[in-house]
Amino acid sequence: xxxxxxxxxxxxxxxxxxxxxxxxxxxxxxxxxxxxxxxxxxxxxxxxxxxxxxxxxxxxxxxxxxxxxxxxxxxxxxxxxxxxxxxxxxxxxxxxxxxxxxxxxxxxxxxxxxxxxxxxxxxxxxxxxxxxxxxxxxxxxxxxxxxxxxxxxxxxxxxxxxxxxxxxxxxxxxxxxxxxxxxxxxxxxxxxxxxxxxxxxxxxxxxxxxxxxxxxxxxxxxxxxxxxxxxxxxxxxxxxxxxxxxxxxxxxxxxxxxxxxxxxxxxxxxxxxxxxxxxxxxxxxxxxxxxxxxxxxxxxxxxxxxxxxxxxxxxxxxxxxxxxxxxxxxxxxxxxxxxxxxxxxxxxxxxxxxxxxxxxxxxxxxxxxxxxxxxxxxxxxxxxxxxxxxxxxxxxxxxxxxxxxxxxxxxxxxxxxxxxxxxxxxxxxxxxxxxxxxxxxxxxxxxxxxxxxxxxxxxxxxxxxxxxxxxxxxxxxxxxxxxxxxxxxxxxxxxxxxxxxxxxxxxxxxxxxxxxxxxxxxxxxxxxxx
Amino acid sequence: xxxxxxxxxxxxxxxxxxxxxxxxxxxxxxxxxxxxxxxxxxxxxxxxxxxxxxxxxxxxxxxxxxxxxxxxxxxxxxxxxxxxxxxxxxxxxxxxxxxxxxxxxxxxxxxxxxxxxxxxxxxxxxxxxxxxxxxxxxxxxxxxxxxxxxxxxxxxxxxxxxxxxxxxxxxxxxxxxxxxxxxxxxxxxxxxxxxxxxxxxxxxxxxxxxx
Numbered sequence: 001x002x003x004x005x006x007x008x009x010x011x012x013x014x015x016x017x018x019x020x021x022x023x024x025x026x027x028x029x030x031x032x033x034x035x036x037x038x039x040x041x042x043x044x045x046x047x048x049x050x051x052x053x054x055x056x057x058x059x060x061x062x063x064x065x066x067x068x069x070x071x072x073x074x075x076x077x078x079x080x081x082x083x084x085x086x087x088x089x090x091x092x093x094x095x096x097x098x099x100x101x102x103x104x105x106x107x108x109x110x111x112x113x114x115x116x117x118x119x120x121x122x123x124x125x126x127x128x129x130x131x132x133x134x135x136x137x138x139x140x141x142x143x144x145x146x147x148x149x150x151x152x153x154x155x156x157x158x159x160x161x162x163x164x165x166x167x168x169x170x171x172x173x174x175x176x177x178x179x180x181x182x183x184x185x186x187x188x189x190x191x192x193x194x195x196x197x198x199x200x201x202x203x204x205x206x207x208x209x210x211x212x213x214x215x216x217x218x219x220x221x222x223x224x225x226x227x228x229x230x231x232x233x234x235x236x237x238x239x240x241x242x243x244x245x246x247x248x249x250x251x252x253x254x255x256x257x258x259x260x261x262x263x264x265x266x267x268x269x270x271x272x273x274x275x276x277x278x279x280x281x282x283x284x285x286x287x288x289x290x291x292x293x294x295x296x297x298x299x300x301x302x303x304x305x306x307x308x309x310x311x312x313x314x315x316x317x318x319x320x321x322x323x324x325x326x327x328x329x330x331x332x333x334x335x336x337x338x339x340x341x342x343x344x345x346x347x348x349x350x351x352x353x354x355x356x357x358x359x360x361x362x363x364x365x366x367x368x369x370x371x372x373x374x375x376x377x378x379x380x381x382x383x384x385x386x387x388x389x390x391x392x393x394x395x396x397x398x399x400x401x402x403x404x405x406x407x408x409x410x411x412x413x414x415x416x417x418x419x420x421x422x423x424x425x426x427x428x429x430x431x432x433x434x435x436x437x438x439x440x441x442x443x444x445x446x447x448x449x450x451x452x453x454x455x456x457x458x459x460x461x462x463x464x465x466x467x468x469x470x471x472x473x474x475x476x477x478x479x480x481x482x483x484x485x486x487x488x489x490x491x492x493x494x495x496x497x498x499x500x501x502x503x504x505x506x507x508x509x510x511x512x513x514x515x516x517x518x519x520x521x522x523x524x525x526x527x528x529x530x
Numbered sequence: 531x532x533x534x535x536x537x538x539x540x541x542x543x544x545x546x547x548x549x550x551x552x553x554x555x556x557x558x559x560x561x562x563x564x565x566x567x568x569x570x571x572x573x574x575x576x577x578x579x580x581x582x583x584x585x586x587x588x589x590x591x592x593x594x595x596x597x598x599x600x601x602x603x604x605x606x607x608x609x610x611x612x613x614x615x616x617x618x619x620x621x622x623x624x625x626x627x628x629x630x631x632x633x634x635x636x637x638x639x640x641x642x643x644x645x646x647x648x649x650x651x652x653x654x655x656x657x658x659x660x661x662x663x664x665x666x667x668x669x670x671x672x673x674x675x676x677x678x679x680x681x682x683x684x685x686x687x688x689x690x691x692x693x694x695x696x697x698x699x700x701x702x703x704x705x706x707x708x709x710x711x712x713x714x715x716x717x718x719x720x721x722x723x724x725x726x727x728x729x730x731x732x733x734x735x736x737x738x739x740x741x
Contacts, residue, residue, distance in 0.1 A: 176546070176562075183546050375543060422589030425570035426598045451588065458594060459625050499690040 004087045008339045009149045009347075013142070018084035021144040022077055023069045023093060023137065030140060033324060035062045035101070050114045057108040064104035065133075068097035090138045098133020102126040124247060131240050139237075143332050146339045150219045153347060158362065165363035166370075178364070179371045220331055225284045227338040228277050229291065231270030234329045235263040238299075241325060250308055258307035262299040266326075269295050292330070296322045412443035419447045420468075423454045427483075432469040434477060442477050445504040445525045446470060452497045453481040453521045461485020461519050473524075476508075481521040487513030532558045533653040534576050538569050538595065539583040539611075548581065548611065548645075555646050566590050566598075574603040579653045581645075584612035584620055593617060593625050600628045607652025609634060611645065613732020616665040618672045620731075630655055635663065637732055665730055671705040674698060679724040 004014035021027070035058065072093040077085060106122030109115035169175050239259050246255035273291040278284055300319040410418065413433070420429055438446065450468060457463040463485030471478050488511050501509045501523055509523035535557045539545040542564065549559045560576055563569040565586055580599055582592040590598075596608045608631040610617075615635055617624045627633065632648035639645060667675070670691075677687045684702070688695040702723065706713065709726045713719055 179542075180546055180550050183543070183550060419588055422566040422586070425566045426590055426594060455590075455594075455621075458590065502690075 006340070009146065009153070011145075011149060012084075013087055015084045016145040016149070017087050017090050017138050017141045018080060019141075019145060020081045021148065022080050022085065022090045022141045023072055024141070024144060026144055027137065027140045028066055028069055031065060031136075032062065035065065053112040053114050054109075057105055057112060057114070060108050061101045061105035065097050065101040068093070068100050072097075087138060090141060091134045094137025095130045095134035097137065099126050099130035101133070102129025105129075128240065128243060135237060135240065139332060139336065142336050142339075146335055147219050150339075150347070154218070158359070161359045162362045162366055165359050166367050169363055169367055175367050175371065178367055179375065182368075182371055182375055219335065221281065221285070223335040223338040224288060224331065225277075225279075225281065227334045228284070228288070229270035229274045229330065230333045230337050231267040231274070233333045233337065234270065234326070235266045237329050237333070238266060238325060239263045242321075250310065254307050254309070258303050261307070262303050265298045265303070266295055269298065270330075288327075288330075292327050295326055299326070412438040412440055415440070415443040415447050416450065419451050419454075423458070423466075427454070427458055427463055428465045429454070430467050432467075432471070434470045434472040436472055438470075438477065442525060446477065446479055448500050448504050449479045449509075449521070449523045449525070450481070452501055453479075453483075456489070456497070456521075457481070457483035457485050457519060460489045461487065463518070475526060477525040479521075479523045479525065482514070482518055484518045487517050487519050532556050533578045533649060534558045534560045535649060536560060536569070536572055536574075536577045536580045537562045538565075538580065538586070538592070540564050540586050541583075544583070551642050551645070552581070552649070555642060557646075557649065566595055569595060570598065574599065574606060577603065577606055579607035579609060579649050581609045581611050581649065584610050584614050584617065591620060591624065593627060596628055596631060597625065605655070607649070607655070608632070609645070609648045609652055611636065613637060615663060615730040615732070616667075616672070618669060619665070619676075619727070633663065635732075666708050667705060671701055671708065674701045675705055675723060675727045678702065678720055679727040681724075 004012060004018070006013045008016060076089055077093065102125035103122065106115070106125040110119065110122065115121055166175075169178075239262075242259050242262065243255065246258055249255070250258070269291065273287070276287075278287055296319060300322050416431070416433075420431060423429060453468075454466060457466050461483055463483035466481060466483040469478075469480040471480075505523040505525055508526075509521070512520045512522075514520055535552055537545055537549045537552070537559060539548060539562075545562050545564065549562055553559045561572045563572060566589060569580075580596070582595055584592040586592055586595065592610050592612065596610070599606055599608070608628060610627065610631065610633045612634070613636045614620050615637070617627070617633075630652055632652050634645055634648050665672075673691065674687060677690060682690065684698045685695050688698045691698070706719065706723065709723070711719070711722050711726060
């Protein structure tokens with residue numbers, strides 16, 4: 001199995017490291033302080049006349065680093081958003097970028113005459129730059145991708161919980177109260193005044209739904225609490241970064257000794273710290289700060305006293321650098337290790353951090369937005385109907401109503417159901433559907449027959465039961481409706497009802513009174529349209 | 531004890547507004563429903579008065595529902611709250627209201643007091659059926675006007691109603707006079723008739739007659 005296929009948080013390392021976050025501008029930005037700290041020891045140690053050249057060399061190095069990243073972005077990493085590149089590619093880009101920076105700084109310092117003429121320093125800078133780049137760039141990409149993925153999963157969870165809570169609000173009637181409050185606030189009278197309806201509609205129309213904020217703090221906190229103080233990894237990465245500074249300042253032997261001793265100290269302090277880790281959030285954070293301070297003092301002033309031959313105080317740059325590097329490495333590695341080792345635990349913890357009252361507030365906000373839209377749309381449609389009726393004459397408005405077909409999105413069965421359901425609350429109905437499926441056109445025609453038949457059965461026949469049979473014959477659908485009412489109304493005059501039956505059946509319909517008093521309606525539907 | 535009320539209207543906005551208004555007048559709005567199916571699921575034992583919209587969309591109308599409610603709960607008071615000035619305007623086959631019902635037309639409801647009185651009257655079995663309005667048009671005139679408003683020509687109307695074209699022309703002429711519409715070159719007579727029809731259904735307030 002290749003390393004890129006390892007899965008973390010449901011994504012492969014290839015997707016995480018070689019995806020959209022590989023060498024993103026955020027990563028470049030993070031490198032700014034790192035780069036500065038790498039240079040800071042030279043600035044502190046330098047004669048005042050050399051400070052400006054060092055800053056310039058540092059800036060050129062940073063640009064050189066960026067140039068490689070930009071070049072990678074335009075070539076090998078161009079399509080990484082859609083197709084993640086191999087982890088090795090990102091490592092290579094990091095190595096080249098770091099190495100190129102080391103080369104630029106080394107040559108730059110030599111040209112500026114501030115390196116003390118030691119050409120071997122260029123080689124050291126290239127090697128450490130390469131080493132740092134190949135570790136930090138993939139690690140940074142992984143870090144950004146993980147934070148992003150944690151947040152995505154947490155947002156999805158909050159979204160689900162909020163939707164659930166909103167459903168509960170609707171089921172328990174809380175939404176109705178909310179709607180009522182909204183309408184009371186509006187203080188709109190039911191009127192047919194177009195202008196007041198429109199202004200009320202605009203008044204109530206809500207802005208966008210509240211958006212999910214990215215919570216980096218939560219991810220960092222959770223990872224720190226669950227995978228605190230990864231001593232070995234921090235010691236290794238820290239050593240790589242410190243080696244350059246120290247060997248350049250106090251020579252290779254003393255430098256290596258100091259780095260080795262400090263790395264051992266880091267490893268041991270972290271081990272102890274993990275052992276004594278308190279469980280609370282706040283105490284955990286305090287403990288992190290205390291341990292970091294202790295590590296910085298041990299690896300900075302204490303180590304300098306033992307190994308650094310220079311006067312006390314020249315190690316300030318190292319303290320500064322450690323104060324930055326150590327917490328950063330610890331957080332970064334802790335998140336990465338946490339994601340690999342116990343992502344489910346971290347996610348679980350993120351879930352428990354989602355507070356109930358927060359969900360309730362979100363659900364209420366979401367429901368408010370939905371209800372406001374609903375009320376505003378209701379007002380607006382009322383307004384536009386009133387407006388259309390007034391401005392264009394009533395016929396137009398009426399036609400507009402005819403054009404908007406309420407059955408447009410329904411299936412043939414649903415179309416029939418839409419007319420049978422309301423009547424079925426008032427009288428008993430049984431329906432026999434045809435053996436082969438109906439077309440939409442047929443269903444619409446059958447629906448009109450059923451509506452007329454049921455209205456007549458209930459209103460004039462006083463029926464309590466109706467039996468509807470829809471059968472397919474050679475070229476037509478035959479609808480037969482039998483009810484238990486008083487039979488055909490002898491006084492009925494031809495009107496819209498009969499005109500509808502006439503139209504949908506093309507004249508092939510009839511009504512009879514049955515021997516036992518009920519009514520039989522037969523209509524043949526010949527649908528040629530679809 | 532305040533009267534316990536059920537409000538049925540298929541428009542959610544209207545339903546909530548009416549409920550809020552009635553609750554504000556001291557009634558106990560027990561339930562609301564959007565349509566026939568929901569209404570028939572309501573437990574009626576705790577309901578004194580049902581306030582029903584006349585036009586509930588497809589299927590049974592408010593009066594059909596009123597009869598069904600009365601069968602289940604013989605003492606329940608019925609208030610039809612509607613924009614239709616006359617039940618016959620809704621459809622050609624509308625039944626009479628059951629006894630002890632009130633009929634309130636939204637447009638003529640100058641203040642909430644009219645609805646309050648109607649609910650109280652039916653709630654105490656004192657509704658006066660004479661308050662149910664009738665527009666000064668015959669059934670035939672209303673049916674003809676409906677078809678005019680649908681956009682049918684006189685000969686189409688004659689075919690649908692199975693009468694002669696001359697009879698349709700006569701009916702339209704009488705309806706025009708009954709509605710007080712002046713025949714002039716300024717307005718098309720059929721459009722004026724259609725507007726008058728929709729005005730009576732509550733679809734618009736602005737008609738030729740009251741301009």
